[in-house]
Amino acid sequence: MDESIKITTTCQQVHCHECGYLVEVPPLVHRQRAQCPRCHYVITTYYQNMVQKLVAFSVAALIFMVAALSFKFLSFSANGQYHSINIFSSIETLADNNYLALAILQSTVILVLPVTILLCLLYLLMPVLVGKKPTYAAPLLKFIFALRAWTMVEIFLVAVLVSLVKIMSMADIGIGLSFYAYALFAICMTYTLMYLDEHQMYLLTSCALPKAPKRHSASHSIQTTWALLFTSVLLYIPANVLPIMHTDILGDDEPSTILGGVLTLWKMGSYPIAAIIFIASILVPIAKFCILCWLNYTVQNDYSGQKKTRMISYRLTEFIGRWSMIDVFVVAILVSLIQLGNIMSIYPGYAALAFCAVVILTMLAAISFDTKLIWSNQ
Structure with a gap:
């Protein structure tokens, strides 16, 4: 055939x-x-050959992940002081600074969830390669596709590059083997998710195609979305007003807000990095608030126009939602890397947690919004 x-x-x-x-x-x-x-x-x-491609990229991604956890990730040296980190130690540093929630979040979205998806895929597809039907395929597929939106491997990698640009003028930066291994892991993971098609996976594993999900009432979806949006807007205020990180240089504490960090990068001449942080941390959250509020308002009032425009707006919101996490990851990397005692140390601020909550809540708001309500009167 x-x-x-x-x-x-x-x-x-x-x-x-x-x-x-x-x-x-x-x-x-x-x-x-x-x-x-x-x-x-x-x-x-x-x-x-989707099965073969998925298996190959999944296996390669797992191998590169093992390599990424086995060597140095980054090193930082200034004024005769030297500090290096691996991926695990960066998470431990956050926990040691009483930011256990941030440490758990980072480890979950850049390690636990991606590896879980890869292992589940291999469990499902290895039997398919030899012509057998995997067991528990339907619940595992549902589990995989629920987790897919929460993996942030490529976002973390971009955040590492942004961090390097921010501190390159301060000291000498060393890039370890783990960084290259993690970059290759990110590439393989991206290709895995690109080939991961829900409809085809159900056919490959001989599962019945999922039925149309049971819909909650329109009022349930609308109220849930409003609640999540309102909470995220409230948290967005401290996320921008409070310091997102503190830089301690020779005992002198220099707090920095999100906008303050953007302005500092701009004055340093790092215009592309300043633009990335400004777009991801300022423009994207505001755009998500505005678009989701507009969408929820239109379905609440049974507005029947601009259906395709509203769908495009929703897809854009869903696509860009995760990328606001760049600034949170930048803080996490700087905190774990720059720990030189009294000479220079960086600590996370309360705005990091607030902003992280904003990103998660807006993603949940997009998930809770029922796009079928846009078409309910057609």
């Missing part, structure tokens, strides 16, 4: 995840995708 032919030769009827429209998905060939004709949501994309 030609490998370019789809796994099934019959059409499949699937409810669109975003608008609820019943779509008939025909057999696909390599790189073909099926879209919802109403909201243009991509229901599935078929890749030739």
